[in-house]
Amino acid sequence: MTRYRLTVEYDGAPFVGWQRQDNGATVQGAIEDAVFAFSGQRVEVAGAGRTDTGVHAEGQVAHIDLATDRFDAVTVMNAINAHLRPLPVAVVSASVASPDFHARFSAIWRSYRYVIVNRRAPLALDLGRAWSVLAPLDVAAMSAGAERLIGHHDFTSFRAVHCQSKSPMKTLDVLQVSRHGERIVVEARARSFLHHQVRNMVGTLRLVGEGKWQPDDVTAALKARDRVAAGPTAPADGLTLTAVGYPD
Amino acid sequence: MTRYRLTVEYDGAPFVGWQRQDNGATVQGAIEDAVFAFSGQRVEVAGAGRTDTGVHAEGQVAHIDLATDRFDAVTVMNAINAHLRPLPVAVVSASVASPDFHARFSAIWRSYRYVIVNRRAPLALDLGRAWSVLAPLDVAAMSAGAERLIGHHDFTSFRAVHCQSKSPMKTLDVLQVSRHGERIVVEARARSFLHHQVRNMVGTLRLVGEGKWQPDDVTAALKARDRVAAGPTAPADGLTLTAVGYPD
Numbered sequence: 001m002t003r004y005r006l007t008v009e010y011d012g013a014p015f016v017g018w019q020r021q022d023n024g025a026t027v028q029g030a031i032e033d034a035v036f037a038f039s040g041q042r043v044e045v046a047g048a049g050r051t052d053t054g055v056h057a058e059g060q061v062a063h064i065d066l067a068t069d070r071f072d073a074v075t076v077m078n079a080i081n082a083h084l085r086p087l088p089v090a091v092v093s094a095s096v097a098s099p100d101f102h103a104r105f106s107a108i109w110r111s112y113r114y115v116i117v118n119r120r121a122p123l124a125l126d127l128g129r130a131w132s133v134l135a136p137l138d139v140a141a142m143s144a145g146a147e148r149l150i151g152h153h154d155f156t157s158f159r160a161v162h163c164q165s166k167s168p169m170k171t172l173d174v175l176q177v178s179r180h181g182e183r184i185v186v187e188a189r190a191r192s193f194l195h196h197q198v199r200n201m202v203g204t205l206r207l208v209g210e211g212k213w214q215p216d217d218v219t220a221a222l223k224a225r226d227r228v229a230a231g232p233t234a235p236a237d238g239l240t241l242t243a244v245g246y247p248d
Numbered sequence: 249m250t251r252y253r254l255t256v257e258y259d260g261a262p263f264v265g266w267q268r269q270d271n272g273a274t275v276q277g278a279i280e281d282a283v284f285a286f287s288g289q290r291v292e293v294a295g296a297g298r299t300d301t302g303v304h305a306e307g308q309v310a311h312i313d314l315a316t317d318r319f320d321a322v323t324v325m326n327a328i329n330a331h332l333r334p335l336p337v338a339v340v341s342a343s344v345a346s347p348d349f350h351a352r353f354s355a356i357w358r359s360y361r362y363v364i365v366n367r368r369a370p371l372a373l374d375l376g377r378a379w380s381v382l383a384p385l386d387v388a389a390m391s392a393g394a395e396r397l398i399g400h401h402d403f404t405s406f407r408a409v410h411c412q413s414k415s416p417m418k419t420l421d422v423l424q425v426s427r428h429g430e431r432i433v434v435e436a437r438a439r440s441f442l443h444h445q446v447r448n449m450v451g452t453l454r455l456v457g458e459g460k461w462q463p464d465d466v467t468a469a470l471k472a473r474d475r476v477a478a479g480p481t482a483p484a485d486g487l488t489l490t491a492v493g494y495p496d
Binding site: 010056058074077078085089091093119122123125127 | 257258259304306322325326329332333336337338339340341367368369370371372373375
């Protein structure tokens, strides 16, 4: 038995998310089918982050076990990629991992990037890859609002109602807002996130950027521990899982 | 009569290029239809660069004439954008221009960016937006090759056979190659380009990057004044018209 660690890039648009389910194509299912096509083995692909419908990844991490030591990691990567065509999913790197390594449980941080295109014109090149916000946003105010969320908190106000996490307590290490011309980028990093946490934080920071909320309102929303106290959920299109960290 | 200058962004994938023609959807045709839908006027949209099938634009410039002075430029922009939905085309800025201004004939430079993704894995997030080159490319060698093309030359070797330009003489002001991780970016700027010139230069520089050609071979190809002497045409997917310059 050999365990392989895979770094995976995908466009989330044609998928109902990472996790295999009955109601549509998933990234996990696509990779499992590709592994079967080249190895004849039905494996379960364990992923570090269960991204939602329409959410993208540059650096999702997954692992698979194959009942052989015949394949080096590059062979596995190339074979999976050959069978993934023409789907917008690619294994961008692969390595042989220790049997202790687990893509999900060994991970010590996840990072996400959320992109807002802040202009009067609708999206063209960024369709499906960003949130179009027409009203001018104040990035300094958004940054001040973001600071209120950094640290160890009960994030119930930013958690999807159907979130399955046992505890709403999370430690948010990074929540940084920056402007690059008409693009506003929100970078978030934590050991783990609640369901929809990044999108709910971004939807809330938009209110601050528009001047409808003050940074103090973000603190109040956090303290309320009630989903209705925070802003709306930002659309999936703008979100990308950028990287996953491990102790190595 | 009022002349409006428009800056246009588009994803080239669903179009047979900028210029209106009978065999498929064009960007020019889409904008002309949108102008008609809101103004009732059949105008001709003049564009600065006639991009090919699949070529993208961030900063195409065009102008239209409307037989009215009723509309300010922002109104024209918003109205065209409303009627362009759901196509991946957007007018990103608009201004009232002098009757002397001509998007094509007043332009004094055009700039293009070509993106290569240089890795073993196929494209996923960059599908349709980059050229996938698997063999490692030497960017220093590509830069040395690119330098041989800068200046005033007969670019016959880099010109499509069906190019309609009267003269093959062009002045290439910028041809810069840089690496950003696995992305290689080629930036090109000139007063104007021959048909397929950027893609033919990039296809040639790839040969240099792979070590199949030396920079001296680029000079020899240029001097040959024969299309077969240069490298193959790089695919349209990687090419974007980034900006057009005017004397103002």
